[in-house]
Amino acid sequence: MKTKVKNLKNGRIVVETRAVGDEIEYIDPDDGEFAKCGAIGTFFTVETTLPRNHGTRYSAGLCDHPDGVAGNMNKSIRCHHGWRGTTGNRAVYAHGRRQVIESRPLSRGVGWRTVLSADLSPNEE
Numbered sequence: 459m460k461t462k463v464k465n466l467k468n469g470r471i472v473v474e475t476r477a478v479g480d481e482i483e484y485i486d487p488d489d490g491e492f493a494k495c496g497a498i499g500t501f502f503t504v505e506t507t508l509p510r511n512h513g514t515r516y517s518a519g520l521c522d523h524p525d526g527v528a529g530n531m532n533k534s535i536r537c538h539h540g541w542r543g544t545t546g547n548r549a550v551y552a553h554g555r556r557q558v559i560e561s562r563p564l565s566r567g568v569g570w571r572t573v574l575s576a577d578l579s580p581n582e583e
Contacts, residue, residue, distance in 0.1 A: 459475050459476065459477060459478070459517065459569070460475070460476045460477075460478050460569075461473065461474070461475050461476075461516050461517050461518050462474045462476075462516075463503060463516065463518055468576060469575075469576025469577060470559070470573060470574060470575060470576055471501060471553070471556065471573070471574040472571065472572070472573050472574075473501075473518050473570075473571075473572045473573075473574065474564065474569060474570070474571050474572075475518075475569045475570050475572075476564065476567050476568065476569035477567070477568040477569055493520045493558045493561060493572060494558060494561065495558050495559070495560065495561050496557065496558060497520060497522070497557070497558045498522075498555065498556070498557045498558075498578070499520035499521050499522040499523075499555070499556070500520070500521045500523070500526045500527050500538045500552050500553075500554065500555050500556075501518065501519075501520055501521075501552070501553045501554060501555075501556045501574055502518065502519055502520075502521055502527045502542070502550060502551060502552045502553065503516060503517070503518045503550070503551050503553065504516070504517045504518070504519075504548055504549070504550050504551075505548070505549045505551075506547055506548050507547040507548075508547075509547075520556075520558070520574075521552075523536060525537075526538040526539075526552055526555070527542050527550065527552040528542065529542050529543045530542065530543030530544070530545045530550070531543060537552055537583050538552055538554055538555050538579055538582050538583065539552050539553070539554055539582070539583060540552055540583075553577075554577030554578070554579065554580065555577060555578045555579045555582070556574040556575050556576070556577060556578060557574065557575040557578060558572060558573070558574060558575075559573045559574065559575055560572065560573040561573075
């Protein structure tokens, strides 16, 4: 999957996940959705550095744990914002508690476009 994340001026986030190459055959249209409309969770991104200088791959998700995303050193410490740790070639960042406003298939290609609300708890850790 190829993931693009756009931060909008109003605080909302747009996430587009797109199947590429052979992945297209394996996308279940009923289960390929990033998250259901109305769902609330901590939005997080993962940056994976690829070997041999092949760049960085990005992915994203919505963690439904009420205390946020776990860190990599101590899984019991969870937060809604900030760097959550780097293990090997993967860095995880939490971007606040958000609600899914819209989730629909892409107009072109195979994948989903999801719009997330502005941060629901900007003053929490």
